[in-house]
Amino acid sequence: MPASTRDSQPRVKALRFYDRGDLRLEEVEALPCGSDDVRLQIKYCGICGTDVTEYTNGPIFPPSKGHKNALTGVSLPVVMGHEFAGTITEVGSSVTELTTGQRVAVNPACDHRHYASEHCDPCRNGHYNICDATATYGLSAPGGGFSQEIVVKAINCFVLPENVDLKSAALVEPLAVAHHCIKLADFKAGQTALICGAGPIGLAILLILRVLGASKVIVTEVLETRMSQARKFGADCVLSPLQSSDIDTSDEKSTLDAIRDFTQGGVDVAFDATGLQSTLDLAIAASKPRGTIFNVAIHKKPLSLNLNLLAIKEKRLLAGICYLAEDFEAVIQMMADGSLQADAMITSIVPLSDIIEGGFEQLIHNRDAHVKILIRPD
Incomplete structure (x- = not known):
């Protein structure tokens, strides 16, 4: 009171x-x-x-x-x-x-x-x-x-x-944001995913993808502390464009090449939780044919988009905001049954x-x- x-x-x-x-x-x-x-x-x-x-x-x-x-x-x-x-x-x-x-x-x-x-x-x-x-x-x-x-x-x-x-x-509120985006992306158990950015929402997406049965989750991040957090939260692979990572990127192998190698061709869903031109470009390129790119970020400025990159491989670019009651209920249930720590x-x-x-x-x-x-x- x-x-x-x-x-x-x-x-x-x-x-x-x-x-x-x-x-x-x-x-x-x-x-x-x-x-x-x-x-x-x-x-x-x-x-x-x-x-x-x-x-x-x-x-x-x-x-x-x-x-x-x-x-x-x-x-x-x-x-x-x-x-x-x-x-x-x-x-x-x-x-x-x-x-x-x-x-x-x-x-x-x-x-x-x-x-x-x-x-x-x-x-x-x-x-x-x-x-x-x-x-x-x-x-x-x-x-x-x-x-x-x-x-x-x-x-x-x-x-x-x-x-x-x-x-x-x-x-629950930030986790509900993550759950809503994953649901809108039509993610299915057994699929692979890329998360660009290991901030709070990126990590929330990682946690829920693990609960929902993702087969492989790759995280890209440039800050060492956040890379460490992503590993702790269950990422199968953490990559940084700026330094050596979990996959050998020697011999000028790019982050994109490493993702494609790790997933045998690309991910089913790529979540951009950063909102930079470089991460949007990576998310589009790293998604497999007929894959999904999902924008989670709120952008500080407009970005460039070549729609041909989507059209020629029938990729989908989606976006989402906030949550619904069902997202809160789902997250709370995951916490209650112990699957979401x-x-x-x-x-x-x-x-x-x-x-x-x-x-x-x-x-x-x-x-x-x-x-x-x-x-x-x-």
Whole structure:
């Protein structure tokens, strides 16, 4: 419940984004719990690359200064954090499927189901992740995970089985991104895969591919610490264009040649989790005829694409964003049955009081040492 009171108004500690380079840990008024809401005591919240980008280059997803999100009413400053899990402390009057004391992971995405407005075509067809008016808790909807508590819609909550702890649950959101992309790529057990980039999402894809029965997974990465993490997470082969790797690349053998040799001609699915011209080119070239190239990254600038490279071998180029409820449910089930062991992604747990220096600044100046930093608001 709220940490303190001032003028009889409940208040909680939270990290708010004011502008580029301006994060402030301060007390804010606790949000009211509506009839279809639940109040959560937040236990853990992960710092996403999106959060860091907002800090260094934003506002991008939050409203610009002097403006409001037309549907959520949110304006700067916003409470940040969208990878969170916690315990229910209050339920709204019309909520029947949840009770106080339950532990939940949260889908932070909002869509037309959350607003008193007409549904867009994607929402009418169940594609809530590409809603025309999407918003996100921690960026453009009220409240965020870098706080002692939050109020969210009941439909955003997923009850955790007893054997899934709240630390693991804070990883469900990025793992749901990975699961959604793998599903859209139509990946099948026994197939081979390439992952370009061993950042948090690339490693999440690797973990889930292992659960889903990939026969061979190759990871390309240039940073030695991330190469080591990819090996630890189960990659069959880790390659760097800049140094010697798991496959002999002597005699001027290229990374592409090494991938083709290792897979006898190319991979079934190539995931680009980096968003560089060089990794897109590699993903296209390394996929087998009639293979799939799947873009996971959000690009900082447009890239060049020679469609002939797709057409002449009937390759497919696909892309995806975020997740659906079924992705959260699938990831939680994998954690519950023990097939998905994701805690190795957690490289640091930092108290909310140290979130700026111990969290954001670490990911800016010591990024290579981390996969996922969790914030503990206790």
